[in-house]
Amino acid sequence: ELLETVRKGGGENSILHHTQRNKKLFVRQRLRLLLDEEPFLEFSPLAGLNLPYGDVPAAGYLTGAGKICGVWCVFMANDATVKGGSLYPIALKKQLRAQEIALQNRLLSVFLVDSGGAFLPLQSELFPDKLHGGRTFYNEALISAMGIPQVAVVCGPCVAGGAYLPMMAEEIVMVDKIGTLFLAGPPLVKAATGESVSAEDLGGAKLHSEVSGCTDHFAPSEKEAYECVRNIISTLNYDPLPEELGEFESPLFSQDELLGLAPRDYRCTLPVKLILSRLVDGSRFQEFKANYGTTLVTGFGHVEGYLVGIVASNGELSQDASLKGSHFVQLCSQRSIPILFFQNTAPPAAEPTSISKVGQLKAQASMMAAVACAAVPKITIVIGGCFGADSYAMCGRSFSPNFLFLWPNARVALVDSRHFCTNPQAGDNNCTGDDWELKHLRDKLEEESSAFYSSARLWDDGIILPQNTRQV
Template structure:
């Protein structure tokens, strides 16, 4: 339902204005003309939903990976039906993520520009800082220096800072009568100089193709523009190994069954072997250290014909499991084998503090170091719950996996809301009871939250005790997969049965 809502962009009315009055193709129709006739991967389609400044479907731009003339490319396509084509902070973040993927994987990038520029009321959130809008142009320059091709199609308005995107690309196509390119539009020219000028006179296709030279190709129509850009991409001559038609076996158990196996109760851990048998080719999995550190499953398997090293949560990331994970990750790094992390760490109930916790921290730190330094492609899929430091060792977002996807049931949080603190009895007020403070200290000593001291925890408890229900409700909301994906903390929510395809 959410995906269908996002596919409608700014809504039926906005699409009609875009296609009928403005005589332009809808962004998804443009992608149909740009990409080869085979499936493509759309990234973060739920980004921008339920943001503090309102809904921005798909963050106002579509990004993803698809084939053009048989070549894998990253695309960034503006959706001018969303908010009139203006760029919101979440839209900047989504474009930067697409450029990061292009840079990491050395894939050509294609920009389809149709934007009214920055949304000025939020300029403080998308202009001045290091990772705001200007970073897009910086990335273009760095990628060009590294020999990563970038091309653009001006298929609508291209105003203000956005005008640098096509002018910094290697080759750019502009479409007659609908493509315009300028730093300030006719209304601002009128306000500043009193001069009346049309968009075509100020920055139309003929001007930039014949006079300024800002664009390299003139296209009379959108169809011809996308045919032109496909021809451009066919001449890029990338130094890549051609793909072979790899033969692979299907799993012995249907991947469709993954939908029913997706963990729902985070107080218990599903044996991850049930997941693996529906993910790897032929359900064949060469397990590494099968009898040691059994709360982490590691080993080698093939997915769609590609060899991968798999690191899969099977419970708490205890001392032995973390040491095993560190060893296996280093092994994959030395062999140059890409890694797949499956996160599903069950939150642990309070228990007595002992030296085992300190040993576990040291082992987890070792695994974090191994994951950070492994110079191989890494993909992370959160298939259930993932809490606290375990998410770092299992290649969470801050450890820069090449891609990170969530199943819809995923929960990602520092702590589980059920273990956060014990709800006070009715009639309690304030943190003045000495026995209550002592009990709280004991409880916090048991909780596996190493980054929060007892004193800080008690201060937090006292501050929020009168309003615990709202705090817990907020923590529950912010742990959901949809909250994460709306803010681009991942690369999208995928259905469990589609994991092999992705």
């Protein structure tokens, strides 16, 4: 239901205003014309929901990966039906994450620009810091220097600092009558000089294709603009990814059964091999150190024909499990095998520190170092709990996996809210006044650890249904 709501952008009235009055295509129609006729992966579709400054469906900015003329690309597209196309902090964060994915995976970038610029009341969260607006242009320069193509379509307003976005792309397409590009719009020109000028005369597609030379391609309509982009990409001579493998075996067990296997009680763990058997080709899994450190399952398997190393939580990340994980991750790095992490970390037990716990800390630190230094693609799926330092060793967000996805039942927090006791202990006469605070903290942790709270803030790359894990 949430996904269906988000797919409507700013709502039916906003879409009607956008398509009928402004004579523009809805952003999802634009993507249908741009991308090949096959499924694409949308990043963080639930970003922007229930934020302190209100709902911003899909952050008002669609990002994802799909094919154009058979070439894998990252697309970044403004949804002008959301908040009039204003750029909110969450949209900027989403854009920067898409650029990071393009950079990490050497994927071609396509921008569909239709924005009124930054939302000024929140300018302090958009402009001054290192990872604010200017970082977009810095990333564009780096991506270009690495020889990764970038193409932009100006299919709406492109104003002020945002005007640099298409300017730094290799090729630009502008759509007649609806695409405009300038630093200051007609109202500011009128205020500064007293001169009245139309948006089209000031920075329309004809002016920039015939006079300024800022655009490389003039498109009479949006449909022709996206055909032009497809033609550009077909002649780039750029496809850094290997050809897709042909036939592969499906798992022996139905992927639909994963819905019933998703962990709900994070204090105990379902044998993770039940989940792996529904994800790897032919349900074949070559386990590594099967009888040692059994609370972590490691081994090799194939997913849609591709060989991967698998590191999967099967209980508490003990000292033996951490040493085993460290050894296996180093093997994968040595052999250039991508790693899949299936994370369901057990909440840390409230026990006094002992010599064994110190040994566990050292072993976990060793695994963290191995994961951080592994020079192979890493994908993390949080299938249950994601708590405390164990999540770092299992390649959580701060360890920069190439992608991180959550199942809807996932919980992400420093500690599990269920570890908080709100009832006074026997013989404790001073805790009565603290009961309310503990209950308040527990409720806060419960709310903030949900998968939807995480995804709304872009702490991950999206929530996926368990049965779709293999396809993603």
